[in-house]
Amino acid sequence: MSEFPSTTAAAGPIPTKDVRPAREPVTTDEVDRRILTVLARDARTPNNAVAAEVGVAPSTCLARMRALRDSGVIRGYHADLDPAALGRPLQALVSVRLSSGARGRLRSFTDRIRARPEVRSVYFLAGGDDFLLDVTAVDVADLRDFVVEELSAYPEVASTETNLVFEHVRGTAAGL
Amino acid sequence: MSEFPSTTAAAGPIPTKDVRPAREPVTTDEVDRRILTVLARDARTPNNAVAAEVGVAPSTCLARMRALRDSGVIRGYHADLDPAALGRPLQALVSVRLSSGARGRLRSFTDRIRARPEVRSVYFLAGGDDFLLDVTAVDVADLRDFVVEELSAYPEVASTETNLVFEHVRGTAAGL
DNA sequence: CCTGAAAACATCGATAG
DNA sequence: CTATCGATGTTTTCAGG
Numbered sequence: 001m002s003e004f005p006s007t008t009a010a011a012g013p014i015p016t017k018d019v020r021p022a023r024e025p026v027t028t029d030e031v032d033r034r035i036l037t038v039l040a041r042d043a044r045t046p047n048n049a050v051a052a053e054v055g056v057a058p059s060t061c062l063a064r065m066r067a068l069r070d071s072g073v074i075r076g077y078h079a080d081l082d083p084a085a086l087g088r089p090l091q092a093l094v095s096v097r098l099s100s101g102a103r104g105r106l107r108s109f110t111d112r113i114r115a116r117p118e119v120r121s122v123y124f125l126a127g128g129d130d131f132l133l134d135v136t137a138v139d140v141a142d143l144r145d146f147v148v149e150e151l152s153a154y155p156e157v158a159s160t161e162t163n164l165v166f167e168h169v170r171g172t173a174a175g176l
Numbered sequence: 177m178s179e180f181p182s183t184t185a186a187a188g189p190i191p192t193k194d195v196r197p198a199r200e201p202v203t204t205d206e207v208d209r210r211i212l213t214v215l216a217r218d219a220r221t222p223n224n225a226v227a228a229e230v231g232v233a234p235s236t237c238l239a240r241m242r243a244l245r246d247s248g249v250i251r252g253y254h255a256d257l258d259p260a261a262l263g264r265p266l267q268a269l270v271s272v273r274l275s276s277g278a279r280g281r282l283r284s285f286t287d288r289i290r291a292r293p294e295v296r297s298v299y300f301l302a303g304g305d306d307f308l309l310d311v312t313a314v315d316v317a318d319l320r321d322f323v324v325e326e327l328s329a330y331p332e333v334a335s336t337e338t339n340l341v342f343e344h345v346r347g348t349a350a351g352l
Numbered sequence: 353c354c355t356g357a358a359a360a361c362a363t364c365g366a367t368a369g
Numbered sequence: 370c371t372a373t374c375g376a377t378g379t380t381t382t383c384a385g386g
Binding site for chain 3: 056
Protein backbone atom coordinates (compact mmCIF):
# COMPACT_ATOMS: atom_id res chain seq x y z
CA MET A 1 0.00 0.00 0.00
CA SER A 2 1.18 3.46 -0.86
CA GLU A 3 2.10 5.95 1.75
CA PHE A 4 -0.05 8.53 0.03
CA PRO A 5 -3.12 6.83 -1.35
CA SER A 6 -4.73 9.97 -2.67
CA THR A 7 -3.94 13.54 -3.54
CA THR A 8 -6.47 14.82 -1.07
CA ALA A 9 -9.09 13.53 1.31
CA ALA A 10 -12.10 14.76 3.24
CA ALA A 11 -12.67 15.08 6.96
CA GLY A 12 -13.54 12.69 9.72
CA PRO A 13 -16.62 10.52 9.71
CA ILE A 14 -17.67 11.44 6.23
CA PRO A 15 -21.25 11.38 5.00
CA THR A 16 -19.90 9.26 2.23
CA LYS A 17 -21.11 6.18 0.45
CA ASP A 18 -18.17 4.78 -1.44
CA VAL A 19 -16.49 7.77 -2.91
CA ARG A 20 -13.30 6.83 -4.65
CA PRO A 21 -10.25 9.04 -4.24
CA ALA A 22 -10.16 9.87 -7.94
CA ARG A 23 -6.63 9.48 -9.18
CA GLU A 24 -7.70 10.17 -12.70
CA PRO A 25 -9.88 12.93 -14.02
CA VAL A 26 -13.63 12.40 -14.30
CA THR A 27 -15.27 13.57 -17.47
CA THR A 28 -17.45 16.59 -16.79
CA ASP A 29 -19.29 18.88 -19.14
CA GLU A 30 -20.34 22.49 -18.91
CA VAL A 31 -23.49 21.68 -16.96
CA ASP A 32 -21.48 19.77 -14.39
CA ARG A 33 -19.06 22.61 -13.99
CA ARG A 34 -21.79 25.12 -13.48
CA ILE A 35 -23.39 22.88 -10.88
CA LEU A 36 -20.04 22.63 -9.13
CA THR A 37 -19.57 26.37 -9.23
CA VAL A 38 -22.91 26.93 -7.56
CA LEU A 39 -22.28 24.32 -4.89
CA ALA A 40 -18.77 25.54 -4.22
CA ARG A 41 -20.24 28.96 -3.55
CA ASP A 42 -23.17 27.77 -1.48
CA ALA A 43 -23.44 24.10 -0.72
CA ARG A 44 -26.90 24.50 0.76
CA THR A 45 -28.43 25.82 -2.44
CA PRO A 46 -31.58 23.73 -2.96
CA ASN A 47 -31.44 21.31 -5.84
CA ASN A 48 -34.17 23.06 -7.76
CA ALA A 49 -32.43 26.40 -7.37
CA VAL A 50 -29.22 24.89 -8.69
CA ALA A 51 -31.19 23.44 -11.57
CA ALA A 52 -32.72 26.79 -12.39
CA GLU A 53 -29.36 28.51 -12.22
CA VAL A 54 -27.66 26.11 -14.58
CA GLY A 55 -30.71 25.68 -16.81
CA VAL A 56 -31.70 22.04 -16.44
CA ALA A 57 -34.63 20.21 -14.90
CA PRO A 58 -34.45 19.50 -11.16
CA SER A 59 -34.43 15.77 -11.76
CA THR A 60 -31.51 16.08 -14.10
CA CYS A 61 -29.67 18.31 -11.71
CA LEU A 62 -30.23 15.88 -8.87
CA ALA A 63 -28.91 12.99 -10.92
CA ARG A 64 -25.85 14.99 -11.84
CA MET A 65 -25.18 16.04 -8.29
CA ARG A 66 -25.32 12.43 -7.20
CA ALA A 67 -23.06 11.33 -9.98
CA LEU A 68 -20.57 14.03 -9.09
CA ARG A 69 -20.72 12.96 -5.48
CA ASP A 70 -20.39 9.28 -6.24
CA SER A 71 -17.58 9.75 -8.71
CA GLY A 72 -15.59 11.65 -6.10
CA VAL A 73 -15.58 15.03 -7.85
CA ILE A 74 -17.54 16.35 -4.91
CA ARG A 75 -15.79 15.06 -1.82
CA GLY A 76 -18.30 16.43 0.60
CA TYR A 77 -20.17 19.50 1.76
CA HIS A 78 -18.86 21.41 4.72
CA ALA A 79 -19.91 24.37 6.79
CA ASP A 80 -17.10 26.89 6.89
CA LEU A 81 -16.80 27.89 10.54
CA ASP A 82 -15.05 30.99 11.81
CA PRO A 83 -12.53 29.91 14.46
CA ALA A 84 -12.37 33.43 15.87
CA ALA A 85 -16.10 33.44 16.48
CA LEU A 86 -15.70 30.17 18.32
CA GLY A 87 -13.07 31.48 20.67
CA ARG A 88 -10.00 30.60 18.63
CA PRO A 89 -8.75 33.94 17.35
CA LEU A 90 -5.24 32.74 16.63
CA GLN A 91 -4.32 30.87 13.48
CA ALA A 92 -0.91 29.55 12.54
CA LEU A 93 0.93 27.36 10.08
CA VAL A 94 3.25 24.87 11.71
CA SER A 95 5.88 23.15 9.59
CA VAL A 96 6.99 19.83 10.98
CA ARG A 97 10.07 17.82 10.14
CA LEU A 98 10.35 14.26 11.35
CA SER A 99 13.43 12.31 12.21
CA SER A 100 14.35 10.16 9.26
CA GLY A 101 13.64 6.96 11.17
CA ALA A 102 10.11 8.06 11.96
CA ARG A 103 8.89 8.56 8.38
CA GLY A 104 7.37 5.11 8.34
CA ARG A 105 5.12 6.03 11.23
CA LEU A 106 4.12 9.28 9.56
CA ARG A 107 0.59 8.16 8.92
CA SER A 108 -0.23 7.01 12.40
CA PHE A 109 1.42 10.10 13.77
CA THR A 110 -0.60 12.49 11.67
CA ASP A 111 -3.79 10.55 12.29
CA ARG A 112 -3.38 11.36 15.94
CA ILE A 113 -2.54 14.95 15.20
CA ARG A 114 -5.38 15.67 12.88
CA ALA A 115 -8.00 14.59 15.38
CA ARG A 116 -7.03 17.48 17.64
CA PRO A 117 -9.37 20.48 17.80
CA GLU A 118 -6.53 22.83 16.91
CA VAL A 119 -5.94 21.25 13.53
CA ARG A 120 -7.84 22.58 10.55
CA SER A 121 -5.89 20.71 7.95
CA VAL A 122 -2.72 18.81 7.25
CA TYR A 123 -0.54 19.10 4.16
CA PHE A 124 1.88 16.29 3.44
CA LEU A 125 4.83 17.82 1.67
CA ALA A 126 7.43 16.72 -0.80
CA GLY A 127 10.06 19.24 0.19
CA GLY A 128 12.25 19.66 3.20
CA ASP A 129 9.45 19.60 5.73
CA ASP A 130 7.36 16.49 6.13
CA PHE A 131 4.08 18.23 6.72
CA LEU A 132 2.43 21.52 7.44
CA LEU A 133 -0.38 22.02 9.91
CA ASP A 134 -3.01 24.69 9.66
CA VAL A 135 -4.01 25.23 13.28
CA THR A 136 -6.11 27.57 15.41
CA ALA A 137 -5.61 28.46 19.05
CA VAL A 138 -7.36 30.23 21.87
CA ASP A 139 -4.30 32.30 22.72
CA VAL A 140 -0.53 32.18 22.47
CA ALA A 141 -0.26 29.91 25.48
CA ASP A 142 -2.62 27.49 23.81
CA LEU A 143 -0.62 27.62 20.61
CA ARG A 144 2.59 27.06 22.50
CA ASP A 145 1.05 24.13 24.34
CA PHE A 146 0.07 22.54 21.10
CA VAL A 147 3.46 22.96 19.49
CA VAL A 148 5.53 22.12 22.54
CA GLU A 149 3.46 19.44 24.17
CA GLU A 150 1.65 17.92 21.25
CA LEU A 151 4.32 18.08 18.61
CA SER A 152 7.79 18.59 19.98
CA ALA A 153 7.18 16.20 22.83
CA TYR A 154 7.23 13.27 20.43
CA PRO A 155 10.59 11.80 19.53
CA GLU A 156 9.46 11.44 15.93
CA VAL A 157 9.46 15.22 15.59
CA ALA A 158 12.85 16.58 14.65
CA SER A 159 11.86 20.22 14.37
CA THR A 160 8.93 22.58 14.01
CA GLU A 161 8.48 26.09 12.73
CA THR A 162 5.45 28.19 13.57
CA ASN A 163 4.18 31.09 11.49
CA LEU A 164 1.26 33.21 12.57
CA VAL A 165 -1.53 33.68 10.05
CA PHE A 166 -2.96 37.19 9.79
CA GLU A 167 -5.71 36.22 7.49
CA HIS A 168 -6.90 33.28 5.47
CA VAL A 169 -9.06 33.67 2.40
CA ARG A 170 -10.46 31.07 0.07
CA GLY A 171 -9.65 31.25 -3.59
CA THR A 172 -12.47 32.70 -5.64
CA ALA A 173 -12.48 29.89 -8.17
CA ALA A 174 -12.68 27.23 -5.46
CA GLY A 175 -11.06 24.47 -7.48
CA LEU A 176 -12.35 25.09 -10.99
CA MET B 177 -8.25 51.07 8.21
CA SER B 178 -6.29 48.00 9.05
CA GLU B 179 -4.38 46.03 6.50
CA PHE B 180 -6.00 42.88 7.77
CA PRO B 181 -9.64 43.64 8.58
CA SER B 182 -10.48 40.11 9.61
CA THR B 183 -8.84 36.92 10.73
CA THR B 184 -10.41 34.99 7.93
CA ALA B 185 -12.85 35.45 5.08
CA ALA B 186 -14.95 33.40 2.70
CA ALA B 187 -14.83 33.02 -1.06
CA GLY B 188 -16.00 35.06 -3.98
CA PRO B 189 -19.56 36.24 -4.47
CA ILE B 190 -20.81 34.92 -1.18
CA PRO B 191 -24.41 33.86 -0.54
CA THR B 192 -24.17 36.18 2.41
CA LYS B 193 -26.50 38.70 3.89
CA ASP B 194 -24.48 40.85 6.25
CA VAL B 195 -22.22 38.46 8.03
CA ARG B 196 -19.81 40.29 10.22
CA PRO B 197 -16.20 39.14 10.33
CA ALA B 198 -16.45 38.24 14.01
CA ARG B 199 -13.45 39.61 15.80
CA GLU B 200 -14.80 38.55 19.14
CA PRO B 201 -16.20 35.22 20.21
CA VAL B 202 -19.92 34.57 19.86
CA THR B 203 -21.59 32.85 22.76
CA THR B 204 -22.57 29.34 21.83
CA ASP B 205 -23.94 26.50 23.91
CA GLU B 206 -23.78 22.75 23.57
CA VAL B 207 -26.72 22.61 21.18
CA ASP B 208 -25.03 25.14 18.89
CA ARG B 209 -21.84 23.17 18.90
CA ARG B 210 -23.56 19.98 18.00
CA ILE B 211 -25.36 21.70 15.17
CA LEU B 212 -22.04 23.03 13.95
CA THR B 213 -20.48 19.61 14.16
CA VAL B 214 -23.20 18.13 12.01
CA LEU B 215 -22.99 20.90 9.43
CA ALA B 216 -19.21 20.79 9.33
CA ARG B 217 -19.46 17.11 8.50
CA ASP B 218 -22.26 17.44 5.96
CA ALA B 219 -23.48 20.89 5.12
CA ARG B 220 -26.40 19.54 3.12
CA THR B 221 -27.98 17.74 6.03
CA PRO B 222 -31.67 18.82 6.05
CA ASN B 223 -32.74 20.96 8.98
CA ASN B 224 -35.01 18.12 10.06
CA ALA B 225 -32.17 15.67 10.30
CA VAL B 226 -29.90 18.13 12.07
CA ALA B 227 -32.61 18.75 14.62
CA ALA B 228 -33.11 15.05 15.19
CA GLU B 229 -29.40 14.45 15.53
CA VAL B 230 -28.85 17.14 18.11
CA GLY B 231 -32.13 16.47 19.89
CA VAL B 232 -34.10 19.70 19.46
CA ALA B 233 -37.24 20.67 17.59
CA PRO B 234 -36.85 21.56 13.90
CA SER B 235 -38.06 25.11 14.52
CA THR B 236 -35.46 25.58 17.22
CA CYS B 237 -32.78 24.11 15.05
CA LEU B 238 -33.69 26.34 12.14
CA ALA B 239 -33.59 29.44 14.30
CA ARG B 240 -30.20 28.48 15.65
CA MET B 241 -28.75 27.73 12.28
CA ARG B 242 -29.82 31.17 11.10
CA ALA B 243 -28.41 32.83 14.17
CA LEU B 244 -25.13 31.04 13.68
CA ARG B 245 -25.07 32.12 10.08
CA ASP B 246 -25.99 35.71 10.82
CA SER B 247 -23.56 36.05 13.70
CA GLY B 248 -20.74 34.92 11.46
CA VAL B 249 -19.94 31.68 13.25
CA ILE B 250 -20.92 29.92 10.05
CA ARG B 251 -19.18 31.77 7.24
CA GLY B 252 -20.74 29.75 4.48
CA TYR B 253 -21.33 26.30 3.09
CA HIS B 254 -19.05 24.96 0.42
CA ALA B 255 -18.79 21.87 -1.70
CA ASP B 256 -15.37 20.32 -1.28
CA LEU B 257 -14.20 19.53 -4.81
CA ASP B 258 -11.41 17.15 -5.70
CA PRO B 259 -8.97 19.00 -7.94
CA ALA B 260 -7.52 15.72 -9.21
CA ALA B 261 -10.92 14.59 -10.40
CA LEU B 262 -11.25 17.87 -12.25
CA GLY B 263 -8.01 17.48 -14.10
CA ARG B 264 -5.70 19.20 -11.64
CA PRO B 265 -3.71 16.39 -10.08
CA LEU B 266 -0.91 18.58 -8.82
CA GLN B 267 -1.13 20.55 -5.63
CA ALA B 268 1.53 22.83 -4.18
CA LEU B 269 2.19 25.41 -1.52
CA VAL B 270 3.90 28.52 -2.80
CA SER B 271 5.49 30.89 -0.33
CA VAL B 272 5.77 34.43 -1.58
CA ARG B 273 7.90 37.25 -0.30
CA LEU B 274 7.29 40.76 -1.54
CA SER B 275 9.73 43.58 -1.93
CA SER B 276 9.47 45.83 1.10
CA GLY B 277 8.15 48.70 -0.98
CA ALA B 278 5.28 46.60 -2.32
CA ARG B 279 3.69 45.66 1.02
CA GLY B 280 1.24 48.50 0.73
CA ARG B 281 -0.15 47.03 -2.46
CA LEU B 282 -0.39 43.59 -0.90
CA ARG B 283 -4.14 43.57 -0.88
CA SER B 284 -4.67 44.49 -4.49
CA PHE B 285 -1.97 42.08 -5.50
CA THR B 286 -3.49 39.15 -3.68
CA ASP B 287 -6.98 40.04 -4.86
CA ARG B 288 -5.76 39.51 -8.38
CA ILE B 289 -4.00 36.31 -7.41
CA ARG B 290 -6.82 34.69 -5.59
CA ALA B 291 -9.19 35.00 -8.50
CA ARG B 292 -7.05 32.60 -10.51
CA PRO B 293 -8.31 29.05 -10.97
CA GLU B 294 -5.09 27.62 -9.56
CA VAL B 295 -5.56 29.23 -6.18
CA ARG B 296 -7.41 27.31 -3.52
CA SER B 297 -6.57 29.62 -0.67
CA VAL B 298 -4.28 32.38 0.47
CA TYR B 299 -2.64 32.68 3.87
CA PHE B 300 -1.32 36.08 4.91
CA LEU B 301 1.62 35.46 7.17
CA ALA B 302 3.32 37.24 10.01
CA GLY B 303 6.71 35.64 9.51
CA GLY B 304 9.40 36.00 6.90
CA ASP B 305 7.15 35.26 3.98
CA ASP B 306 4.31 37.59 3.17
CA PHE B 307 1.84 34.97 2.10
CA LEU B 308 1.42 31.36 1.20
CA LEU B 309 -0.68 30.09 -1.69
CA ASP B 310 -2.38 26.74 -1.81
CA VAL B 311 -2.57 26.02 -5.54
CA THR B 312 -3.49 23.22 -7.91
CA ALA B 313 -2.16 22.60 -11.39
CA VAL B 314 -2.81 20.45 -14.42
CA ASP B 315 0.83 19.43 -14.70
CA VAL B 316 4.29 20.68 -13.85
CA ALA B 317 4.36 23.00 -16.81
CA ASP B 318 1.13 24.55 -15.63
CA LEU B 319 2.52 24.95 -12.16
CA ARG B 320 5.67 26.49 -13.49
CA ASP B 321 3.65 28.87 -15.64
CA PHE B 322 1.72 30.03 -12.63
CA VAL B 323 4.77 30.60 -10.49
CA VAL B 324 6.95 32.11 -13.18
CA GLU B 325 4.45 34.08 -15.18
CA GLU B 326 1.82 34.90 -12.64
CA LEU B 327 3.96 35.50 -9.60
CA SER B 328 7.59 36.09 -10.35
CA ALA B 329 6.74 38.26 -13.32
CA TYR B 330 5.52 41.00 -11.03
CA PRO B 331 8.11 43.40 -9.64
CA GLU B 332 6.34 43.29 -6.27
CA VAL B 333 7.44 39.70 -5.85
CA ALA B 334 10.88 39.41 -4.33
CA SER B 335 10.98 35.63 -4.13
CA THR B 336 8.90 32.49 -4.19
CA GLU B 337 9.34 28.97 -2.93
CA THR B 338 7.26 26.07 -4.19
CA ASN B 339 6.61 22.87 -2.28
CA LEU B 340 4.69 20.00 -3.77
CA VAL B 341 1.80 18.64 -1.71
CA PHE B 342 1.48 14.85 -1.61
CA GLU B 343 -1.79 14.88 0.20
CA HIS B 344 -4.10 17.29 1.92
CA VAL B 345 -6.52 16.19 4.61
CA ARG B 346 -9.00 18.19 6.62
CA GLY B 347 -8.76 18.14 10.36
CA THR B 348 -11.30 15.87 11.97
CA ALA B 349 -12.56 18.48 14.41
CA ALA B 350 -13.17 21.01 11.61
CA GLY B 351 -12.78 24.09 13.76
CA LEU B 352 -14.33 23.06 17.06
C1' DC C 353 -33.09 14.68 -21.13
C1' DC C 354 -37.87 15.90 -19.57
C1' DT C 355 -42.80 16.06 -17.13
C1' DG C 356 -45.69 15.13 -13.35
C1' DA C 357 -47.33 13.61 -9.06
C1' DA C 358 -46.49 11.94 -4.26
C1' DA C 359 -43.70 12.19 -0.30
C1' DA C 360 -40.59 14.72 2.51
C1' DC C 361 -39.10 19.04 4.05
C1' DA C 362 -38.88 24.09 5.27
C1' DT C 363 -41.05 27.79 7.15
C1' DC C 364 -44.12 30.57 9.65
C1' DG C 365 -47.39 32.13 13.31
C1' DA C 366 -49.75 31.06 17.35
C1' DT C 367 -49.64 28.93 21.59
C1' DA C 368 -47.67 27.25 25.62
C1' DG C 369 -44.11 25.67 29.17
C1' DC D 370 -35.30 30.81 25.71
C1' DT D 371 -37.50 26.40 24.09
C1' DA D 372 -41.24 23.10 22.21
C1' DT D 373 -45.40 21.84 19.87
C1' DC D 374 -48.87 22.09 16.61
C1' DG D 375 -50.84 22.91 12.24
C1' DA D 376 -51.08 25.29 7.79
C1' DT D 377 -48.84 26.41 3.60
C1' DG D 378 -45.53 26.49 0.03
C1' DT D 379 -41.22 24.42 -1.52
C1' DT D 380 -38.15 20.74 -2.48
C1' DT D 381 -36.90 16.14 -3.23
C1' DT D 382 -37.59 11.99 -5.32
C1' DC D 383 -39.01 8.53 -8.38
C1' DA D 384 -41.89 6.50 -12.22
C1' DG D 385 -42.11 6.68 -16.58
C1' DG D 386 -42.02 8.94 -21.46
